[in-house]
Amino acid sequence: MLLLHSSWSTQVSHLAAWVSEGLRRHEFVAYVRKEQADATGGPSLTRAVEQAVTDWPLAIRGGQLETWDVTQTLSVHDLESGQAPEHELMSRAEAGGYNGVRVVMEDCPALDVVPGEDWWLARERQVDQLCREAPFSAMCRYRNGLDKSFLLDVAEIHHRHVIDSILKITSSTEAQLRLVGEVDISNSAVLESALRGVCASATDAVRVDLEELEFADVSACRALARGTELLRLRTGRAVLSNPQPGVEKTLRLLRLHLLPGVELVGDEPL
Amino acid sequence: MSIPVADTGPADTARHQALLYDSSDQLLAGVVPYIREGIAQGETVLVVTSPSTTRAIREELGSDAENLTWGDSGAWYQRLGTMFESYRAYLAGQTARNSPTRIAAEPDLGGRSRSWLREYMRFEAAGNIVHAPYRTPVLCLLNQRQVPPDVVEDARATHQDLLEDGHSAPNPQFVEPRFYLRQGDRNLQLDQHHPVEFTQEPADAHDLASLRHQLRTWADRHRVPSGQAANLITAANEIATNALKFGLPPITVSGWRKANHLICECFDAGPGLTDPTAGYHPPEVGQSGSGLWVLRQLADLVQISSQPEGTRIRLSFAHP
Numbered sequence: 309m310l311l312l313h314s315s316w317s318t319q320v321s322h323l324a325a326w327v328s329e330g331l332r333r334h335e336f337v338a339y340v341r342k343e344q345a346d347a348t349g350g351p352s353l354t355r356a357v358e359q360a361v362t363d364w365p366l367a368i369r370g371g372q373l374e375t376w377d378v379t380q381t382l383s384v385h386d387l388e389s390g391q392a393p394e395h396e397l398m399s400r401a402e403a404g405g406y407n408g409v410r411v412v413m414e415d416c417p418a419l420d421v422v423p424g425e426d427w428w429l430a431r432e433r434q435v436d437q438l439c440r441e442a443p444f445s446a447m448c449r450y451r452n453g454l455d456k457s458f459l460l461d462v463a464e465i466h467h468r469h470v471i472d473s474i475l476k477i478t479s480s481t482e483a484q485l486r487l488v489g490e491v492d493i494s495n496s497a498v499l500e501s502a503l504r505g506v507c508a509s510a511t512d513a514v515r516v517d518l519e520e521l522e523f524a525d526v527s528a529c530r531a532l533a534r535g536t537e538l539l540r541l542r543t544g545r546a547v548l549s550n551p552q553p554g555v556e557k558t559l560r561l562l563r564l565h566l567l568p569g570v571e572l573v574g575d576e577p578l
Numbered sequence: 579m580s581i582p583v584a585d586t587g588p589a590d591t592a593r594h595q596a597l598l599y600d601s602s603d604q605l606l607a608g609v610v611p612y613i614r615e616g617i618a619q620g621e622t623v624l625v626v627t628s629p630s631t632t633r634a635i636r637e638e639l640g641s642d643a644e645n646l647t648w649g650d651s652g653a654w655y656q657r658l659g660t661m662f663e664s665y666r667a668y669l670a671g672q673t674a675r676n677s678p679t680r681i682a683a684e685p686d687l688g689g690r691s692r693s694w695l696r697e698y699m700r701f702e703a704a705g706n707i708v709h710a711p712y713r714t715p716v717l718c719l720l721n722q723r724q725v726p727p728d729v730v731e732d733a734r735a736t737h738q739d740l741l742e743d744g745h746s747a748p749n750p751q752f753v754e755p756r757f758y759l760r761q762g763d764r765n766l767q768l769d770q771h772h773p774v775e776f777t778q779e780p781a782d783a784h785d786l787a788s789l790r791h792q793l794r795t796w797a798d799r800h801r802v803p804s805g806q807a808a809n810l811i812t813a814a815n816e817i818a819t820n821a822l823k824f825g826l827p828p829i830t831v832s833g834w835r836k837a838n839h840l841i842c843e844c845f846d847a848g849p850g851l852t853d854p855t856a857g858y859h860p861p862e863v864g865q866s867g868s869g870l871w872v873l874r875q876l877a878d879l880v881q882i883s884s885q886p887e888g889t890r891i892r893l894s895f896a897h898p
Contacts, residue, residue: 378601410874490790493819494783500751523790525815526868554808562863 310466311449312459312498314473319449320353322471324360324410326375330410331363335443336401337373340381342415347428348481353414371404378418392431394438401496408443416448416462425458432465460501467505470498477502483510486517491528499528503535509545510539533570540569547571592713594706595739597745598722598730602634605719606727608741609682610638612717616680617642622672626654627684628717631673656685658694659874662701662708662861684719693894695725697879699732700762708736717741719827759854760816766883768890772841777832780818789831790815793842796833800840800897806850810895814842817891820869825889835897839878843892848883 311322330337341354343376354375358364367373381393397409417428438444450462475489477499485506491499507514514536518524522531536546546569551559553578556572559565565572597608613635613831616623625635636643656660665681672679685698702718709716720733734740734751735758776796778789790811797807814831823828825846833842855878857870874880877893 406859473784490787492783492787492790492815493785493823523811523815525812525819526872527819530863530868553805554812557808558812558872561872562861563862567863 309486310463310471311447311470312470320356320360323357326412327357327361327412329473331367331372333407333499335408335410336397336404336406338376338397339373340376340378340414342378377423389573392434394435394444398442398444411446413446416450429461429465432462432490436465460497463498464505465502467502470502471499479506483513484515484517488520490523492525494528496527496531500531500535503531507536507539510544513545513547514539515547515549518555521552521555524555524558526562529559529564532569533564533567543570545571547573549573590725592715593739594716595741596718596720596737597741598720598733598735600722605631606634606638607744609635609717609719613639613682617645621678621680622683623645623729624649624668624679626651628686633884638863651684651686657878658697658701663875664707666709669709669714673712680715682719684887687721687724693881694879695729696879699729699736702736703758704855707757707855708858749849756854763850763854763882763884766881768881768883768892772834772836774832779824779830779832783822786815786818789818800835802897804834806895809876810842813876813893816869816873817844817893824848838898840895840896840897841892841894843890845888845890847888850889851882
């Protein structure tokens with residue numbers, strides 16, 4: 309799960325909700341914060357999240373919740389053997405009788421302490437793999453102002469769940485994305501990357517559920533076209549389903565429905 | 579300043595011509611032979627005219643009138659952007675079917691504002707470029723008594739040929755279309771004395787969501803039906819996006835009501851469009867210029883004014 313550009317209060321509420329959900333599901337929760345204390349003296353994100361999670365003190369005392377520092381996760385990490393901290397978390401969750409592991413990466417990427425962007429992306433792919441195969445989930449928060457192409461790679465890896473300030477992208481099955489909110493030039497590149505992500509592994513059709521998409525501008529239409537282009541070139545289909553009237557009008561004005569491999573479908577079952 | 583008079587091209591290619599008439603007799607003397615010629619050559623003839631002109635032409639043509647394709651100018655000319663695209667789509671379809679075609683079109687000019695007429699003539703100029711590849715003769719029937727003299731001048735500047743006394747001849751006043759469009763942007767002075775109902779200064783793309791929120795509130799306050807509100811929000815979002823991408827700060831988006839129109843305007847400090855034909859061609863998906871094209875399909879009137887201090891794009895939406 310990827311948490312992108314949004315206001316302070318939105319980020320706090322998303323992170324707190326994610327932690328609380330894990331506690332409720334009886335999962336082992338590791339909250340990875342950037343540093344011990346906030347050096348700038350400004351409001352610490354960790355502290356704000358801590359205050360927003362009602363059961364925080366109780367969960368810490370009971371051992372269900374742990375806060376880690378980034379450097380601490382790296383000390384567990386053995387670059388030589390490929391031993392990653394999530395394996396330790398998994399075995400501890402198992403030993404404690406928990407239903408799974410839930411990780412919060414409060415501030416990604418920790419590039420000041422890791423070997424580099426490519427290394428980080430490779431790790432993100434490993435974690436994504438683990439999320440698909442094991443009772444393991446992770447929320448990764450990325451700051452504004454990071455290199456754009458790096459962020460887009462990140463969005464592609466996390467395509468199954470992205471939260472932006474005005475858009476949520478979720479995926480319940482392999483070949484499907486659901487868009488909730490609005491797409492404009494502030495986030496259309498993220499949408500395009502997420503589409504690339506879901507299309508990369510799809511063989512036949514990818515369904516993009518637009519029912520809860522409130523607004524799509526011209527750049528959103530471009531993202532829908534480009535993000536699905538490679539799939540459509542190998543004769544796959546992009547099924548754009550149930551757009552609201554305003555969104556449908558823009559899609560049709562830009563003649564998206566006439567692109568090879570694009571199907572615009574209404575309420576009828578597929 | 580000297581105005582470049584365009585080369586009106588070889589006379590045997592499809593022509594965009596105007597019949598400037600004062601009386602019904604003059605109209606029929608010009609358009610009926612034009613239509614008959616098309617019928618004689620086995621062409622599809624599309625005639626888009628007002629009900630009274632339609633009746634008059636039908637009377638003249640008798641049973642031949644049944645072989646024509648008729649359109650009602652009231653419906654065709656409701657919104658300039660969609661009118662222009664309807665003609666283009668029609669021409670593209672006829673070309674794809676390899677069906678030789680000619681068009682006689684009488685725009686619905688009665689009771690139009692000067693702004694509308696000026697924009698209409700810009701579409702006439704753009705037609706020389708956008709509709710040219712379809713190589714279809716188009717005859718525009720313009721009632722000189724319906725419009726002020728400067729609009730008649732514009733009509734002369736935007737048509738390659740004039741049909742006079744039953745003869746078609748190259749028009750010496752025809753102006754190169756790109757030059758005409760560019761001059762229009764530079765010369766257009768939009769009045770700035772109006773009580774503004776909302777204003778916002780988007781600094782970056784993350785401000786667009788709150789701009790749309792403000793637009794929605796504004797449309798609700800004026801009880802704009804949801805379909806029209808969606809048009810307004812999409813179009814206004816595009817002009818702000820355009821300014822953020824290509825213009826210069828500060829960018830100001832504002833809205834107000836004027837008579838039975840809602841007006842939304844975006845001002846930025848940039849010099850304006852580099853391509854004067856941007857937004858007249860329907861775009862390929864992914865091509866730039868799509869935003870401008872979309873807003874011409876959504877707004878009832880789009881005006882662009884590029885002055886030394888900056889560029890104003892103004893959208894009007896009919897709201898009775």
